[in-house]
Amino acid sequence: xxxxxxxxxxxxxxxALGLAFVYVPLVVIVINSFNAxxxxxxxxxxxxxxxxxxxxxNPSVRHAVxxxxxxxxxxxxxxxxxxxxxAFALARYxxxxxxxxxxxxxxxxxxxxxxxxxxxxxxxxxxLGLELSLWTxxxxxxxxxxxxxxxxxVARLRRTGLAPxxxxxxxxxxxxxxxxxxxxxxxRGAMLAGALLAFGLSFDEIVVTLFTAPPGVTTLPIWIxxxxxxxxxxxxxxxxxxxxxxxxVVPIYLSQRVAGESTAGGRI
Amino acid sequence: xxxxxxxxxETFAVRLRGLRKExxxxxxxxxxxxxxxxxxxLTLLGPSGSGKTTVLRMVAGFExxxxxxxELGGVDVTRRAPFERxxxxxxxxxxxxxxxxxxxxxxYGLRVKRVGRRERTxxxxxxxxxxxxxxxxPRTPSQLSGxxxxxxxxARALVNRPRVLLLDEPLGALDLKLRxxxxxxxxxxxxxxxxxxxxxxxxxxxxxxxxxxxxxxxxGRIEQVGTPADVYxxxxxxxxAGFVGTSNLLAGEAARQVVGRDGTWSVRPExxxxxxxxxxxxxxxxxxxxxxxxxxxxxxxxxxxxxxxGSTLVALQQNLQTSSMDVQGLRGARVRLVWxxxxxxxxxxxxxxxxxxxxxxxx
Numbered sequence: 001x002x003x004x005x006x007x008x009x010x011x012x013x014x015x016a017l018g019l020a021f022v023y024v025p026l027v028v029i030v031i032n033s034f035n036a037x038x039x040x041x042x043x044x045x046x047x048x049x050x051x052x053x054x055x056x057x058n059p060s061v062r063h064a065v066x067x068x069x070x071x072x073x074x075x076x077x078x079x080x081x082x083x084x085x086x087a088f089a090l091a092r093y094x095x096x097x098x099x100x101x102x103x104x105x106x107x108x109x110x111x112x113x114x115x116x117x118x119x120x121x122x123x124x125x126x127x128l129g130l131e132l133s134l135w136t137x138x139x140x141x142x143x144x145x146x147x148x149x150x151x152x153x154v155a156r157l158r159r160t161g162l163a164p165x166x167x168x169x170x171x172x173x174x175x176x177x178x179x180x181x182x183x184x185x186x187x188r189g190a191m192l193a194g195a196l197l198a199f200g201l202s203f204d205e206i207v208v209t210l211f212t213a214p215p216g217v218t219t220l221p222i223w224i225x226x227x228x229x230x231x232x233x234x235x236x237x238x239x240x241x242x243x244x245x246x247x248x249v250v251p252i253y254l255s256q257r258v259a260g261e262s263t264a265g266g267r268i
Numbered sequence: 269x270x271x272x273x274x275x276x277x278e279t280f281a282v283r284l285r286g287l288r289k290e291x292x293x294x295x296x297x298x299x300x301x302x303x304x305x306x307x308x309x310l311t312l313l314g315p316s317g318s319g320k321t322t323v324l325r326m327v328a329g330f331e332x333x334x335x336x337x338x339e340l341g342g343v344d345v346t347r348r349a350p351f352e353r354x355x356x357x358x359x360x361x362x363x364x365x366x367x368x369x370x371x372x373x374x375x376y377g378l379r380v381k382r383v384g385r386r387e388r389t390x391x392x393x394x395x396x397x398x399x400x401x402x403x404x405x406p407r408t409p410s411q412l413s414g415x416x417x418x419x420x421x422x423a424r425a426l427v428n429r430p431r432v433l434l435l436d437e438p439l440g441a442l443d444l445k446l447r448x449x450x451x452x453x454x455x456x457x458x459x460x461x462x463x464x465x466x467x468x469x470x471x472x473x474x475x476x477x478x479x480x481x482x483x484x485x486x487x488g489r490i491e492q493v494g495t496p497a498d499v500y501x502x503x504x505x506x507x508x509a510g511f512v513g514t515s516n517l518l519a520g521e522a523a524r525q526v527v528g529r530d531g532t533w534s535v536r537p538e539x540x541x542x543x544x545x546x547x548x549x550x551x552x553x554x555x556x557x558x559x560x561x562x563x564x565x566x567x568x569x570x571x572x573x574x575x576x577x578g579s580t581l582v583a584l585q586q587n588l589q590t591s592s593m594d595v596q597g598l599r600g601a602r603v604r605l606v607w608x609x610x611x612x613x614x615x616x617x618x619x620x621x622x623x624x625x626x627x628x629x630x631x
Binding site: 168169 | 328329330349350351355356357359361363364365366367376377379380381424425428
């Protein structure tokens with residue numbers, strides 16, 4: 001798009017301002033995780049990796065990371081299976097209630113997290129009579145992870161259409177061979193992109209986790225929440241926050257790359 | 269219409285009997301009978317929505333007929349899956365596998381039939397050379413032009429040596445020059461490999477150029493089956509007369525006055541000579557009228573003439589000596605249209621059939 005010089009400068013400045021507003025605080029967190037001063041005097045006089053070493057040796061942090069990974073892996077795995085199956089059902093078949101199903105499938109991502117969280121807590125404990133555990137956290141996370149995987153897969157299925165599969169059958173491949181050699185390879189990128197996004201989303205989820213986790217189960221975001229008010233933990237909190245930033249950015253970056261291989265589509 | 273060569277003993281590459289397909293309330297194919305001989309280049313010609321592609325998809329096995337049968341080489345395959353039929357398809361949008369190289373695309377059919385890697389690579393490379401794409405094997409489809417993708421799709425189908433090759437408007441996405449070039453190439457390839465081709469198109473010129481026989485479709489039915497010359501010079505219905513060429517119909521009072529007989533009659537535009545009305549020579553066969561439109565088309569000029577007896581004929585004149593600038597002044601002029609009586613032909617009068625639309629004469 002072309003515009004006058006002034007328009008370009010104005011839009012450029014607005015964009016820079018907006019991006020700065022979002023990213024400067026993040027950069028400050030990351031820099032502060034290397035700040036040698038315990039009270040985080042700004043600008044930092046000395047940089048140190050002391051906090052990182054200390055944090056790495058902190059058993060409660062290591063335990064929280066492990067918990068978060070466990071939850072995210074289970075949630076992503078569930079989402080991958082259900083999201084892909086849903087995508088096939090909704091993109092390939094015409095049936096009564098199709099529109100309603102499509103809406104119901106994507107709704108969880110739009111519902112307020114606190115409502116979902118409350119509903120799950122009530123549902124698990126009083127309705128199903130389950131003890132809260134890591135599994136209840138993972139299942140609750142999976143509900144919105146399913147949406148991400150579904151959206152990615154459905155967009156890819158709609159864009160590819162039935163033509164490649166028809167061509168495969170026409171050339172003599174039966175249904176299973178067609179799935180193995182054509183359908184799945186064409187869908188793989190979208191599934192991977194969806195899985196990476198889902199993993200990142202589950203990893204930093206806090207509201208749903210708080211409501212569905214039993215006491216004593218601490219994911220990384222919950223650990224930060226609990227240690228925020230303790231002054232002597234401040235350097236460690238900074239490091240953990242910096243780690244969370246990195247862990248969230250990498251999957252999203254990778255999913256963009258994967259989805260971009262054949263023009264991205266259907267990302268939230 | 270049943271082919272004339274329906275003697276006992278002859279098996280046809282494709283035989284369709286009473287083929288019908290409904291999509292909900294819509295009847296896409298309404299009772300089609302057709303025989304395709306071995307090694308024949310048969311074209312299904314018709315406007316969009318006339319059912320020709322649906323017929324092709326039922327032969328390929330992508331659609332299950334509502335009624336009727338599909339036979340391939342004398343065997344009823346109506347209920348068989350696409351991968352159980354000895355036919356291959358060249359799709360309109362090519363449908364190449366985007367995640368495979370050109371070579372893997374072409375070798376796909378051999379791969380799923382468990383031909384060894386070395387053997388299938390050799391045959392795929394041979395097939396690529398056959399469509400003048402030797403050396404393109406390692407590329408991906410996205411790196412090819414439209415015409416190249418088209419030829420890959422052709423190689424991918426031909427490498428399997430199917431009994432019948434189905435082509436669904438395969439040249440539709442190409443530009444005019446490339447299309448004309450591919451028409452010649454396709455015909456040459458067909459002659460060379462000797463495989464039966466069933467070719468779908470809405471382009472009458474393409475059909476006339478390439479086919480051994482043409483089946484003209486309208487409203488889900490076959491209007492006429494015949495050689496290009498049959499269909500063009502002796503159209504069986506007004507629809508065929510209009511769709512294959514320009515309709516140029518004389519009916520009712522106009523027919524009685526000009527032809528001297530009842531019925532619906534037609535004359536091809538290039539058979540009509542145009543003369544000034546004052547030229548006298550009243551003995552010649554033809555009609556008087558006024559020029560409504562003069563259209564310059566390069567090699568020729570097209571005249572749309574309103575006849576005094578109440579009909580409209582199109583006459584095509586080669587630009588042998590005159591250029592368009594000289595004839596532009598003829599708009600509104602009084603002229604005589606002259607043709608030889610043997611160039612008139614009668615078209616079956618189907619004006620009562622609402623399914624058959626007669627298009628307006630194209631100026």
